Amino acid sequence: VPKVFFYPQNKEIEVASGENLLRAAMLAEVHINAPCGGDGTCGKCRVVIEKGTASKGLSAKLTTDEIAQGYCLACKTLIESDLVVRIPVESQLGDRRVLERELKASEKTFLASKDLKELVSSWRHEPPVKSYHFSLERPSLEDNVSDLDRLQRGLSKETGLENISADISLLRGLNEALRKGDWQVTVKVEHDEGRARLVSVTPALQKVANYGLAIDIGTTTISLELVDLDSGQVLAAASDYNAQISYGEDIISRIVYSLKSANLKRLQTLVIKTINKLIKEVLTKVEARAEDISYVVAAGNTTMAHLFLGVSPRYIREDPYIPAFSSITVEAGEVGLNLPEQVSVFLVPGRASYVGGDITAGVLGSGMFSSDKLTLYIDIGTNGEIVLGNADWLLACSCSAGSAFEGGSIKHGTRATRGAIEQVRIDPLTFEPMILTIGGTKPSGICGSGLIDTFAELFLSGLIDERGKFNLSSGTKRLRTVDSTAEYILVRATDADIARDIVITEGDLDNLMRAKAAIFAGINILLESVEMPIEAIERILIAGSFGRHIELDKAITIGLLPEIPSEKVEFVGNGSLLGSRLMLLSKEMKRKAKEVAKKMTYLELSTNSKFMDKYISALFLPHTNTNLFPGVMTQLRAHRSIVTKKVANNG
């Protein structure tokens, strides 16, 4: 049996001869970037076989040089003997410490905003689970009702609630729980939507907290907060990559993979595994136990919600794009979370297959749903979900932006992880770049904000034209043509953390153009549906980790966002988590979330011919209608005139 050794992870695994190398990596729990789900089209799962023999397959994604250096695509490679495989840094999943840093940053900004403060002060703090401490009358021959009846009698006196139901798992521990504490108990009761149920019964001497979990189930990242339901305080937070990522980076690859029921089960197991790991982490941070958790609110896009429950997302992908459900409350034990079996998990309702519970939570948590201001809420990830509206009405759509802004379909694109280029300036005279990476380490790729910067700077410097095509006459050595495709060298191999030049190709620029055009067209379609001009927008809320990093003026320069004064733009951070936290603390907010999901009018863009027109108009920098971007045009003129002047001075 061949053994495969992976480094720098230092993991070894035995596999059958002929096994696919990407699959072997998954089994060894070595993550290799494979956004295409392993079909060889993305060319990102490059590894170097340093020892041993393997059938490497063919791929247009590797140059002759790279092949000579031992590079191959893991997904195309079949193992033939013992192997030593090196995972180059660009193929590794990023450092998760970056995710944690983001979470903390995102908390501060928006939480301090005036609007949110108003919102928070308006809702009633009333969590779905409350904890009660009291004494029961001791049983006797005269008073010999069952333990459960005695408890219910005591609770009814204490809370006024009748018919509090109990689950079988609770019943199994009930007799000892009552007797160990000599009939002094702590009882958690969930009371919501007219139903009351027992969550836990513990001897009073055994301290038990009343905590909740807010979970954001993202396609790429899962974030989790431990919240004290009584005080409202966030006690701990943690994030990690969704372990499903090995089976495709975007939603569509996951759906395709899930079509076999064994795969569906596997994807469910993986997301639950990631969440369980994070639960353990936050509990450890504050020295709490699973029994301290009383309630869970989880939000994710519609596909993630389906996979979380193990419900097939098959029809999300087929016209007319119907999910199996929008909202449901399940028990922790039913999905395999490492919490007391009967703890409720409320999945925040979504509006449609491509506007999920994470968006509902964001619209709720950002206060947009109760604001008088006309607000544009944008969450850009693989899809760009956009909501326009205010307290009276909400209009939502989803634009398939491709994964360009997450680094997918971009030659050296990467997620916002350590070593990712996040800021770029290009000198308009020398055309030399200045770059900053996340964590300040050697660059290994370009993340979303870096891509937007590069795109904008190339445009401002005149290295590309309005159509996003390179101006090859500029004379800089940074521009070159490889295999008849023009590309700009951002970082030379000698300065990079990878063994190649980090470049941006004309193909990459095409993908970025399409992505930004889709988002801008979406914004326009929403505005047009209500016959409003861009100027009517009183506030733009940008959600998601992508939003945290972009530079607003660069995003406007490329025409991704409409030209709007920067004071009207706010960064929400993780809107999904923000809303979920509110729902943990207020039953009213849970009800509101259901209302919000119902109230949103959803525009399906994939079949909308007007959207196509808007999209094509937006396939220009900043836009075919330059009147929409007067500021950008002024800036462009200023930029170009500096160049002209300097060149004139030097000349």
Add this chain to the structure above:
Amino acid sequence: VPKVFFYPQNKEIEVASGENLLRAAMLAEVHINAPCGGDGTCGKCRVVIEKGTASKGLSAKLTTDEIAQGYCLACKTLIESDLVVRIPVESQLGDRRVLERELKASEKTFLASKDLKELVSSWRHEPPVKSYHFSLERPSLEDNVSDLDRLQRGLSKETGLENISADISLLRGLNEALRKGDWQVTVKVEHDEGRARLVSVTPALQKVANYGLAIDIGTTTISLELVDLDSGQVLAAASDYNAQISYGEDIISRIVYSLKSANLKRLQTLVIKTINKLIKEVLTKVEARAEDISYVVAAGNTTMAHLFLGVSPRYIREDPYIPAFSSITVEAGEVGLNLPEQVSVFLVPGRASYVGGDITAGVLGSGMFSSDKLTLYIDIGTNGEIVLGNADWLLACSCSAGSAFEGGSIKHGTRATRGAIEQVRIDPLTFEPMILTIGGTKPSGICGSGLIDTFAELFLSGLIDERGKFNLSSGTKRLRTVDSTAEYILVRATDADIARDIVITEGDLDNLMRAKAAIFAGINILLESVEMPIEAIERILIAGSFGRHIELDKAITIGLLPEIPSEKVEFVGNGSLLGSRLMLLSKEMKRKAKEVAKKMTYLELSTNSKFMDKYISALFLPHTNTNLFPGVMTQLRAHRSIVTKKVANNG
């Protein structure tokens, strides 16, 4: 590894050397009577080792002769080599065909009674689950709500019900269920106590019935009926021994065994296994599938209800005798029943640790709870549960009768199974017996009704006195003294299906005396509590399979039942099943059952000093107070005078 071969079951099993033979039999699924739970005190698990060597242990329960013949107690025997073991007929668990016969017989009698007819006509036929067939609107881009929302919308139109909840298991099959039938569906909805939930969704083209199961979980026997919820018809029935029986025949042995949590789990698995087998049987009989079942009502004594759920019955046995719960509704999947996971299982509420849901169901199903007549309801098994009352009030108690009437603690006692002596007459002149067995086969033991007959006949014939002691001066060879204990030979070994004489010993008579005294004292305590004489009883209802077989006048002769005209006595059959069936068909009856359980006043007898007095008074035949049994005294005098006359004529 030693192999043990059991016959006549023809089962073989490999076990470790040194393994206990009773445990080996259990593993091989060979049932051996072991009412004491395997501690060697009952002496009933006798087997014959025909080949091989084993360490047989010591037991006072076997005579020297028997030991010479190869008899040993399985529970005391350790396996040392390959063995061939014969299970003599008296040690085998009875033929279950007898159980099925009983079920059918019990159905007829009481169901034809006037009172029950009145009851049945008074309740509203409204089962907890109803089935609906309808078409859903096809989804479109304009109408793109989720499958679940669409279904709920359709159901709300069809039924008027809102907020119908769905379980995760249902959700997992929902998308295919809706699409396979082209949006024509059959939906089962449970609507009860203000809550509506989906039970199943199937494509309309796939026929699905709306059936229910009524289950009586007895300590010895489990009986089950498949009922059409729409028509009310009983479609099939089946019974079998509770597989837990190998771990103790009475409730207390089971509780003691269950104290270890692994054993608790095992007992739960066994009862579920028996029920699953019976479910398969009834479904096969009518060619139905598990999906046809929509609801389950189960009743049992309190301990059986606990073991069914895997909840420890520990405190049922300890003063002040507190059960963990009285009523609960669980899902089939939670307890392991082979039914669709989300089918509800309603456990009928009991009143106390020794007055369980089976009694509530009987009081309900027999119509006692709504009758104006002062009724005495008696269910005699290991415990005698007695309820006195009418539509206005109910008073209940439980008398620990020992297991004498079920054949326990009786040398040749056996359950009412094939070969059991069920009727006995003793000629007052010759003292020779005439016996009848169940199934008319060679006798192998004496069941409850046979014991009562024997006890009464011995008394009437003068072979025993009022204290139940043998009159050794009678001169018959049927009476003898073995090891200083007097006994009466009912069947000689040559006529028996076992290799020994079938006898009734003075010790047996003591046990019977105590059992009947406990029941009679219980009846008296209930009457005295409400200051009523025996004559005030307008009706006696006798429930349980024991009741089906006893001869009323013999039970009165020994003072087990009060002297009351036979037209006032009715045999209810399986009262537990009767009531459960009603609850399947009527939500009103389910509510009534809860009321009945709450309404019953429970008298704890174990600590009641008046009960002790009554009990001691009843340790006579028919009773110390012969005024209570004028009819018996007349009969006795008549019987004795015949003897005197005949003897005079012959003399």
